[in-house]
Amino acid sequence: MxxxxxxxxxxxxxxxxxxxxxxxxxxxxxxxxxxxxEGPAGVxxxxxxxxxxxxxxxxxxxxxxxxxxxxxxxxxxxxxPRQLLHIRLAEARGESADQQESEIFSDRFLLKRxxxxxxxxxRSPVLLIDEIDRADEAFEAFLLEVLAExxxxxxxxxxxxxxxxPAVILTSNRTRxxxxxxxxxxxxxxxxxxxxxxxxxxxxxRVPGVSARLARQVADVMxxxxxxxxxxxxxxxxxxxxxxxxxxxxxxHLDADALAQTIGCILKVREDHGVLASHREALSAAMxxxxxxxxxxxxxGLGTVSRPGR
Amino acid sequence: MYPFASLPDNLAAxxxxxxxxxxxxxxxxxxxxxxxxxxxxxxxxxxxxxDALRPVLGSTRDEAAVFDxxxxxxxxxRRGLGPAGxxxxxxxxxxxxxxxxxxxxxxxxxxxxxxAAAPERRGDxxxxxxxxxxxxxxxxxxxxxxxxxxxxxxxxxxxxxDLQAADAAWRQAARAFARRIEVGRARAWRxxxxxxxxxxxxxLRGSLHTGGEVLLTRWRDRPRRRPRFVVIVDGSRSMHPxxxxxxxxxxxxxxxxxxxxxxxxxTTIRRVTSEVRLAALGLPRALPELHHAWGGGTSLGDxxxxxxxxxxxxxxxxxxxxxxxxxxxxxxxxxxxxxxxAQLHRTAxxxxxxxxxxxxxxYAPTAGGMRAARPFITTLDWVQTPADLRxxxxxxxxxxx
Numbered sequence: 106m107x108x109x110x111x112x113x114x115x116x117x118x119x120x121x122x123x124x125x126x127x128x129x130x131x132x133x134x135x136x137x138x139x140x141x142x143e144g145p146a147g148v149x150x151x152x153x154x155x156x157x158x159x160x161x162x163x164x165x166x167x168x169x170x171x172x173x174x175x176x177x178x179x180x181x182x183x184x185x186p187r188q189l190l191h192i193r194l195a196e197a198r199g200e201s202a203d204q205q206e207s208e209i210f211s212d213r214f215l216l217k218r219x220x221x222x223x224x225x226x227x228r229s230p231v232l233l234i235d236e237i238d239r240a241d242e243a244f245e246a247f248l249l250e251v252l253a254e255x256x257x258x259x260x261x262x263x264x265x266x267x268x269x270x271p272a273v274i275l276t277s278n279r280t281r282x283x284x285x286x287x288x289x290x291x292x293x294x295x296x297x298x299x300x301x302x303x304x305x306x307x308x309x310x311r312v313p314g315v316s317a318r319l320a321r322q323v324a325d326v327m328x329x330x331x332x333x334x335x336x337x338x339x340x341x342x343x344x345x346x347x348x349x350x351x352x353x354x355x356x357x358h359l360d361a362d363a364l365a366q367t368i369g370c371i372l373k374v375r376e377d378h379g380v381l382a383s384h385r386e387a388l389s390a391a392m393x394x395x396x397x398x399x400x401x402x403x404x405x406g407l408g409t410v411s412r413p414g415r
Numbered sequence: 416m417y418p419f420a421s422l423p424d425n426l427a428a429x430x431x432x433x434x435x436x437x438x439x440x441x442x443x444x445x446x447x448x449x450x451x452x453x454x455x456x457x458x459x460x461x462x463x464x465x466d467a468l469r470p471v472l473g474s475t476r477d478e479a480a481v482f483d484x485x486x487x488x489x490x491x492x493r494r495g496l497g498p499a500g501x502x503x504x505x506x507x508x509x510x511x512x513x514x515x516x517x518x519x520x521x522x523x524x525x526x527x528x529x530x531a532a533a534p535e536r537r538g539d540x541x542x543x544x545x546x547x548x549x550x551x552x553x554x555x556x557x558x559x560x561x562x563x564x565x566x567x568x569x570x571x572x573x574x575x576x577d578l579q580a581a582d583a584a585w586r587q588a589a590r591a592f593a594r595r596i597e598v599g600r601a602r603a604w605r606x607x608x609x610x611x612x613x614x615x616x617x618x619l620r621g622s623l624h625t626g627g628e629v630l631l632t633r634w635r636d637r638p639r640r641r642p643r644f645v646v647i648v649d650g651s652r653s654m655h656p657x658x659x660x661x662x663x664x665x666x667x668x669x670x671x672x673x674x675x676x677x678x679x680x681x682t683t684i685r686r687v688t689s690e691v692r693l694a695a696l697g698l699p700r701a702l703p704e705l706h707h708a709w710g711g712g713t714s715l716g717d718x719x720x721x722x723x724x725x726x727x728x729x730x731x732x733x734x735x736x737x738x739x740x741x742x743x744x745x746x747x748x749x750x751x752x753x754x755x756x757a758q759l760h761r762t763a764x765x766x767x768x769x770x771x772x773x774x775x776x777x778y779a780p781t782a783g784g785m786r787a788a789r790p791f792i793t794t795l796d797w798v799q800t801p802a803d804l805r806x807x808x809x810x811x812x813x814x815x816x
Contacts, residue, residue: 107455108463128456128466135455136448136471143476173603185620280729281676284687288474289440295476307649336724358767 106131111160119310120149120156121303130157139252139273141237141288144296146278147340151235153296154274166226167233170240175279176247176405180257180300186352219263221257229269235413237287238280245287249395252290299341301328307341312348322359323348326393330371333387335380339371346370359392429489437485439478445471447572450801461490473476518668520572545785558788576650576658578694578702579666579732588801589664589671595808598764599636600705610636642764643674649741650702651713659769660799661740662691662702664769666802670695676689676730686726713744714783716751723758731762736811740769745784753787764813768792772800 106114108127115122122130133140136233142150158165169173189210195205215223223232237245251257255267261264273293277283302323308315323344331338339347347370356363370410381388419425430446433439448471456467465486471480495716531559581589606617617633625631646665650658668689669675675690678684690702731737738760745752759766768788772778780789789795794811798804 108466124462125466125469128463131455132452132467132470136451138448140470141474173601181621189619189624189627199694265633278729285440291440291474292470293474293479294470295479333808400660 106134114160116310118159121299121306123151123299123303125133129292131273132292133179135271136255136292137236137270137272139275139291141275141277141291141293142162142296143279143293145298145338145340147342149341150296152275153231154233154235157272157274161231164226164230165233166219166223166230166271167235169235170237172239172241172254173239174244176192178218179220179244179247180218181221181259182401183210183212183261183385184216188214199305212262215259215262220251224257224267225257225265225273226271230271232271232273233272234275235368236280237275238277238283245284249286249290253390261301264285272310298331301325302330304341304344308348310342311345312352315348315352316357317323318358318367319348319351319356322392323351326359326364326388327371329384329387329391330381333380333384333413334350335372335377336374337372341346343371349389351402361389361392364388364392366373418809422453423492426450426453429486433472433482433485434491437478437481439472440474449531451528467697470630472620477746479532513551518795544547549814568714576662576702578662578666580694580697581663581670584801585663585667585804586670588804589667591787592804593644593668593672596642596736596811596813598640598642598736601640602637605632605638607636607638613637623636642728643676643732643735644668644672644738645676645678645726645730645735646738647678647680647684647719647740649681649715650679651744653742653744654740654771655715657740657742658759660771661769664738664798664804665738666694667801668810676720678726680686680715682714682718682722684697684718684725714747715743716749716755716787717743719755719759720751723755727759727762729791731759733762733764735763736765736767737769739771740771740773742770743768743780743782743785743788745782747784749783749787752784756788765793765809765811766791767794767796767811769797772795772796773797 108124108131111127111130112122112124115127118312129140132138142153142240144150154167179356191209192205195208206395213223219232223230237248240248254275255270256264258264298304301324304327305320308320308323311319312320327339328346347367350367350370351363354363354366368378368381373380419428426449427446430439430441431448449468452467452471453464457466465483465797468486469479474484489583520664524629547655590749598667604612608615612635614633614635618629618631622629646661646668648658648661648665654661665675665677669688674739675691676686676688687702714733756766770780770785773795780786780795793814796807796810797804798807
């Protein structure tokens with residue numbers, strides 16, 4: 106798949122990807138290397154993996170990392186209660202010990218956890234290792250081994266090799282520094298906040314029935330907000346929530362009133378409300394922006410606020 | 416235009432430039448992957464090539480951010496300079512290394528640190544080569560000029576201090592200190608050799624070895640929560656004589672405990688965990704330049720705020736002990752310090768403030784920054800020797816949750 110196809114297919118599934126990201130996803134499939142995605146909260150890191158699975162028409166297998174996650178929880182476990190029941194039943198039938206043993210350590214009694222599940226699929230699935238930075242360093246080392254070899258050894262069963270390598274997406278929120286070894290095994294992509302045009306496209310794709318004016322206003326305000334000195338800058342998830350909230354209130358455009366009513370959708374920290382209050386003019390400019398007598402193409406002098414990098 | 420005739424040679428030369436000049440970690444595997452990536456890329460399209468090489472060769476956000484500029488500089492050498500393969504003729508050498516990174520823009524504005532800074536807009540990264548040559552050039556040149564002006568204004572700033580490996584006495588003291596800090600028990604029950612709860616599942620599993628007869632019992636317990644330490648060291652001019660013990664404490668703690676993060680600040684704050692970690696392994700090394708801030712002035716409030724914004728959310732929790740080593744002399748407004756400290760106080764298990772001036776007879780913490788921070792400090796002390804550190808463990812009062 107070339108980047109253009111990936112973009113088109115992702116768009117069909119309601120996920121807008123830029124050219125660089127599409128290229129990175131193409132390389133995941135072409136080079137069969139894991140992709141490490143970093144970026145601010147709520148830009149769609151996890152969602153991109155879900156969409157990739159949908160686009161490829163395969164299963165998404167998700168491993169949510171957390172502190173204290175250990176290798177066994179990620180790999181496999183034996184179903185002990187079932188094994189015990191089986192032993193009792195087999196004893197009642199008078200089977201020999203050897204026979205029993207060969208039965209109880211078989212696939213039937215194996216509980217597959219995400220990593221083992223991912224390498225025993227008939228079609229190569231998408232393996233999402235979410236928030237890898239929350240797992241311990243020991244787990245990261247273990248993961249490196251699995252990602253390098255694509256095989257798992259279960260003492261009772263032998264070595265299981267992947268028949269089809271999964272497409273692996275790792276996401277990180279940068280809670281801690283990831284090891285160099287892990288970074289070097291992965292492709293890397295920094296997923297930034299979407300641009301104004303992309304955000305409008307995302308709103309249209311994900312919130313059916315949103316009016317062009319409202320979408321544009323929401324995106325405009327979001328651009329301004331992300332340029333402010335907020336503790337928690339709103340991500341794409343927030344703008345989608347917000348657009349839906351406004352629609353359910355039957356608002357077809359944004360004004361100060363509507364903003365005050367729905368502020369809880371976008372600002373999640375009390376201190377940020379104060380910051381917002383001190384930047385009223387910039388916001389009202391953004392809200393008034395795409396009115397009928399002015400064109401949609403300019404950014405109304407907000408460029409300095411919304412795009413500090415330029 | 417291009418330094419060599421063939422694509423693999425050019426790619427190898429480009430990788431070498433990235434590794435040598437920009438600190439990219441590129442080995443044979445990355446070069447190999449880059450060539451494979453180019454096999455599936457239309458190599459006539461410069462933008463596509465850049466998009467394909469960036470994920471393969473870059474492995475951090477900073478690297479991804481400088482990649483485009485490095486790419487343009489290598490494949491479109493400016494000002495009629497010769498091939499970029501030769502070290503004396505590389506176009507990037509015209510500008511100081513720091514000016515090419517996103518850092519100077521922050522250094523100029525004294526904004527929030529790397530992690531908290533607003534991310535690059537996608538359009539910025541994907542700016543085509545022409546845009547990169549014209550627009551970026553101006554911006555970076557002015558940024559570099561401002562950086563130079565700033566650097567000369569700070570002639571008094573000393574070199575970054577050396578990090579020494581901690582000796583045995585410090586390490587033992589740090590281990591004893593870390594062990595004495597009790598931040599409660601984890602919520603989940605885990606297998607343990609002995610504990611208050613019987614582990615039926617594992618006992619039954621164990622009984623498989625003895626033919627289904629239970630001979631050995633297994634237990635569960637809630638393990639001790641591991642404390643996390645965040646050490647924030649003030650590297651400003653007034654702290655110059657005292658920064659040695661503070662850094663030794665940081666190195667020793669890093670060697671002794673599992674979760675330690677170290678930050679250094681004066682006018683801006685910076686995470687130095689990886690450098691300290693190497694020092695803890697016995698590889699003495701100099702600390703990185705703090706944007707010309709080692710031995711510079713202090714903006715305590717701004718730096719604490721930057722820490723709270725950028726890192727505290729993820730690093731500071733109920734099991735976190737925040738250790739600040741600073742004399743509390745601040746050039747900013749005390750209200751900013753108060754706000755940041757209040758935020759830390761709400762989330763951390765304890766805030767230990769190490770103030771070297773406490774050693775001075777007759778000193779009272781009445782300076783603006785110190786007075787603002789005072790109500791939120793759990794323990795105010797100073798650590799000069801390993802013995803002080805052992806004593807400190809007894810003095811730290813943790814917040815009960």
